Amino acid sequence: MKKINECFICVECGKEISLAAKTCRNHCPFCFTSLHVDGEVPGDRASACKGMMYPIAYELKNSDYKILFRCAPCGKEHWNKRAEDDEIVSLPILIGKYKERFMK
Numbered sequence: 001m002k003k004i005n006e007c008f009i010c011v012e013c014g015k016e017i018s019l020a021a022k023t024c025r026n027h028c029p030f031c032f033t034s035l036h037v038d039g040e041v042p043g044d045r046a047s048a049c050k051g052m053m054y055p056i057a058y059e060l061k062n063s064d065y066k067i068l069f070r071c072a073p074c075g076k077e078h079w080n081k082r083a084e085d086d087e088i089v090s091l092p093i094l095i096g097k098y099k100e101r102f103m104k
């Protein structure tokens with residue numbers, strides 16, 4: 001029987017992302033991009049958009065980071081908790097970089 005390989009290649013940075021230990025991983029831990037796949041309920045995969053979502057802001061709440069993502073094509077925004085293996089130190093730099101993409 002073929003084992004299901006729960007990995008995907010990030011479309012933004014090209015790194016391989018393992019989904020094995022994570023149940024709700026939906027953004028890349030290296031470049032923090034994700035795809036707009038969810039509709040109104042997180043995890044429902046009901047969105048037909050499938051656009052790229054980029055982090056645009058973050059806040060520290062109860063010693064946990066929350067990240068605000070915005071979809072580039074449709075403008076939908078949603079908050080997401082960081083994942084444990086996110087490279088959180090590079091997040092402020094990346095937010096600055098992605099800002100340019102929303103000024104077009």
Ligand SMILES: [Zn+2]
Nearest residue numbers: 010013028031
């Ligand atoms: Zn990436």
Ligand SMILES: [Zn+2]
Nearest residue numbers: 036049071074
């Ligand atoms: Zn979208």
